[in-house]
Amino acid sequence: MATATDDSENGPRVVLSARGLRKDFAGFTAVNNVDLDVHHGKIHALIGPNGAGKTTVFNLLTKFLAPTGGRIELLGRDITRTSAARVARMGLVRSFQISAIFPHLSVLDNVRVALQRPGGLATQFWRSLGALDRLTPRAMELLASVGLDGDAERLAGDLSYGRKRVLEIATTLALDPKVLLLDEPMAGMGHEDVGTVSDIIRAVARDRAVLMVEHNLTVVADLCDWITVLQHGEVLAAGDYGTVSRDERVKVAYMGTEQA
Numbered sequence: 494m495a496t497a498t499d500d501s502e503n504g505p506r507v508v509l510s511a512r513g514l515r516k517d518f519a520g521f522t523a524v525n526n527v528d529l530d531v532h533h534g535k536i537h538a539l540i541g542p543n544g545a546g547k548t549t550v551f552n553l554l555t556k557f558l559a560p561t562g563g564r565i566e567l568l569g570r571d572i573t574r575t576s577a578a579r580v581a582r583m584g585l586v587r588s589f590q591i592s593a594i595f596p597h598l599s600v601l602d603n604v605r606v607a608l609q610r611p612g613g614l615a616t617q618f619w620r621s622l623g624a625l626d627r628l629t630p631r632a633m634e635l636l637a638s639v640g641l642d643g644d645a646e647r648l649a650g651d652l653s654y655g656r657k658r659v660l661e662i663a664t665t666l667a668l669d670p671k672v673l674l675l676d677e678p679m680a681g682m683g684h685e686d687v688g689t690v691s692d693i694i695r696a697v698a699r700d701r702a703v704l705m706v707e708h709n710l711t712v713v714a715d716l717c718d719w720i721t722v723l724q725h726g727e728v729l730a731a732g733d734y735g736t737v738s739r740d741e742r743v744k745v746a747y748m749g750t751e752q753a
């Protein structure tokens with residue numbers, strides 16, 4: 494397999510890779526022989542019809558599920574049997590790990606709490622909000638980077654749905670992930686918020702890798718450098734949007750149904 498430490502002369506570095514990934518649930522094979530390379534500085538989409546195996550692949554990569562077979566490497570290290578908490582500390586962060594924002598805390602305090610939890614899976618809560626004061630400058634920097642600095646003092650629960658999702662991304666970025674996994678980041682958003690979140694994801698991907706499950710093909714076409722199409726748990730096609738959208742098998746299996 495392409496090792497994650499290689500700095501290929503032909504392209505950006507692979508930071509997360511899977512080879513022959515497989516997951517059986519009580520005799521049913523949900524994911525079969527999946528190969529995937531996620532590159533630094535790139536946005537990679539995982540698409541496919543309902544039940545294709547996207548969530549299961551996410552759960553395997555983040556170690557929420559143990560693979561039945563195959564191998565996963567993060568930053569050149571075999572993480573096939575590594576715990577979820579450890580891979581999070583190594584820099585593989587999934588948005589929902591800390592995406593449950595605290596609605597009764599301010600926007601600023603949500604980010605300060607996240608900054609206090611390296612790895613995102615720490616079990617301890619904060620000691621006192623006062624002790625978080627030293628984290629304010631970094632928290633404000635993060636909020637500014639996603640355009641939420643003007644909302645810093647508002648209660649998180651009072652934000653619009655789209656802005657709550659943006660806050661979730663900011664709390665995820667507080668962990669300084671090397672690889673960011675986003676599960677349908679645009680789900681339920683209006684057109685205006687989709688544009689904002691797309692800009693944020695693009696900015697975020699400049700110095701890290703992003704892997705996202707996304708049903709909105711307009712977003713995928715606009716945002717993603719590489720697309721892996723899953724069907725029945727297997728990779729049906731992979732390539733840039735132009736390549737996969739011209740693939741007849743993809744049209745039939747995915748786009749034909751989704752865009753009908």
Ligand SMILES: Nc1ncnc2c1ncn2[C@@H]1O[C@H](COP(=O)(O)OP(=O)(O)OP(=O)(O)O)[C@@H](O)[C@H]1O
Binds near residue numbers: 521541544545549
């Ligand atoms: N814990 C489980 N036990 C048994 N079967 C499961 C389990 N989790 C997922 N599956 C099955 O594995 C297949 C893939 O499911 P998965 O949720 O990964 O698909 P998906 O592509 O994320 O679908 P969706 O777009 O609907 O979220 C489905 O047939 C599903 O029913």
